Amino acid sequence: MPHHVDLHVGQRLRQRRCLLGMTQQKLADAVGIKFQQIQKYESGANRISASRLWVIALALEVPVSHFFEGLTDEERALHESATDDEANIAPEVFHQKETIDLIRAYYNLKEAPRRRLLDLAKTLADAAA
Numbered sequence: 001m002p003h004h005v006d007l008h009v010g011q012r013l014r015q016r017r018c019l020l021g022m023t024q025q026k027l028a029d030a031v032g033i034k035f036q037q038i039q040k041y042e043s044g045a046n047r048i049s050a051s052r053l054w055v056i057a058l059a060l061e062v063p064v065s066h067f068f069e070g071l072t073d074e075e076r077a078l079h080e081s082a083t084d085d086e087a088n089i090a091p092e093v094f095h096q097k098e099t100i101d102l103i104r105a106y107y108n109l110k111e112a113p114r115r116r117l118l119d120l121a122k123t124l125a126d127a128a129a
Helices: 004-019 024-031 035-043 050-060 064-068 073-081 091-095 097-107 111-128
Strands: none
Touching (some): 004 035, 004 050, 004 064, 024 050
């Protein structure tokens, strides 16, 4: 069973790659490995060595720390003890084209409209609950 940190790093890798519109093959070519290895990294099946993570970060134009963002002791404890499925977003949501399109559009907004859109989304989510 993959370690939760490997799963988190793999999810962050996939999110960034998809956000850039980059295929697994294109990333693999940039890093000098086979695309199947990228698949294994993204699923958390294989751990990414420090040197490989460095090269991947360069290819994806992010600092290495990007892959660990959102992974705090508190969140890890919540993740490990969570029993409510609604508290967590299923990883497959980030594989959907609609999700990636929404994220791209969101980050193309200036800060003020982005905050208003986020507030609206939170209000709608609360009303739906």
